[in-house]
Amino acid sequence: MDPARKRRVGVFSTLILVLLALAGGSWWYWHSEQQKLPTVMPAPDFTLQNIDGGQTSLYGERGKVRLVEFFFANCPDICPLTTSNMANVQDQLKQKDLFGKQVEFLSISFDPERDTDQVLREYADRMRMDRSGWKVLRGTEAQTSQVADAYGVYLEKQADGSWVHSTRSLYLVDADNQIRKVYNMGDEMSTDEVYRDILKLAREK
Amino acid sequence: MKRMLWLIPALAALALTGCGSQKTEPLPAKPAVPTIVFATNPTPLHVNQEGSLTATVTVNTDPVKQATVEFEIWGDSDAANHEKLPAASDDNGHYSIKKTFAKADIYHVTIHTTTRDVHTMPTVEFQVAP
Numbered sequence: 047m048d049p050a051r052k053r054r055v056g057v058f059s060t061l062i063l064v065l066l067a068l069a070g071g072s073w074w075y076w077h078s079e080q081q082k083l084p085t086v087m088p089a090p091d092f093t094l095q096n097i098d099g100g101q102t103s104l105y106g107e108r109g110k111v112r113l114v115e116f117f118f119a120n121c122p123d124i125c126p127l128t129t130s131n132m133a134n135v136q137d138q139l140k141q142k143d144l145f146g147k148q149v150e151f152l153s154i155s156f157d158p159e160r161d162t163d164q165v166l167r168e169y170a171d172r173m174r175m176d177r178s179g180w181k182v183l184r185g186t187e188a189q190t191s192q193v194a195d196a197y198g199v200y201l202e203k204q205a206d207g208s209w210v211h212s213t214r215s216l217y218l219v220d221a222d223n224q225i226r227k228v229y230n231m232g233d234e235m236s237t238d239e240v241y242r243d244i245l246k247l248a249r250e251k
Numbered sequence: 252m253k254r255m256l257w258l259i260p261a262l263a264a265l266a267l268t269g270c271g272s273q274k275t276e277p278l279p280a281k282p283a284v285p286t287i288v289f290a291t292n293p294t295p296l297h298v299n300q301e302g303s304l305t306a307t308v309t310v311n312t313d314p315v316k317q318a319t320v321e322f323e324i325w326g327d328s329d330a331a332n333h334e335k336l337p338a339a340s341d342d343n344g345h346y347s348i349k350k351t352f353a354k355a356d357i358y359h360v361t362i363h364t365t366t367r368d369v370h371t372m373p374t375v376e377f378q379v380a381p
Binding site: 121122123124200202204206208209210211212213214231232233 | 281282284319321323363365366367368369370371372373374
């Protein structure tokens, strides 16, 4: 093969490779966007006291995509980090005009003894939780323990009042009350992943 | 050029594998709750002498090697002033800090521990002697 022809073949091959890589990348992006999140199980219903008044039930909010968090306000690290990440997702959803309309956040305190309405309101204000679309819920210890148990959240109260609790206790529930994903909290939580998954479920409607 | 033809079936296989994968993630199972044992060296610690504070984290006697551990320390005589220090792991379940205390006191330490499965924060006390 003469050198000029060899060079042309080389350029052509490189071009084909680049095109293939571009096509493959685009296809993967499209595919991951289109692929539905699997269903984990039907979300157990609950009815708990809303710190802003009245009762809130999960099934009463059917029709919205919901992110359900289990937390306690005295938790100094993993819970506020998770709530802060959720507040960032809240801001992104507001920009898309979805927050409160198609998407709602529910935070359930499992420490009713220390997490009074007032303590939770202060926590919510400190963490920039916009309660127009983010409901903060509490109940008796028996009620919240029962809800946590139904969701597979491990809770163990210690003698000093602190809690041993699961780190995988953030649930994405679709508009039909199905759990579609469970996330790790704290450092392990991927805010981008949660945001993308919420958008995916919002588009399913 | 012909050598690159293998790329086409490879990409097709990759695509088909991707199409068929629908991950299902079960609800979290009951997590492994760690046991945390705290010790100082020496015991008690002494004022103005460096000592170590160590939390040993195990599950069923097996060391937990990939936990995140932070010590939150305060003394009885200055209870409002809490200091938080990240502990270093020796990859064998021991999480330690080295510290010199300038004041003899009864101190408290909350051991903030996050493992793959659970978060726990036991509080214990220790002494710094004159």
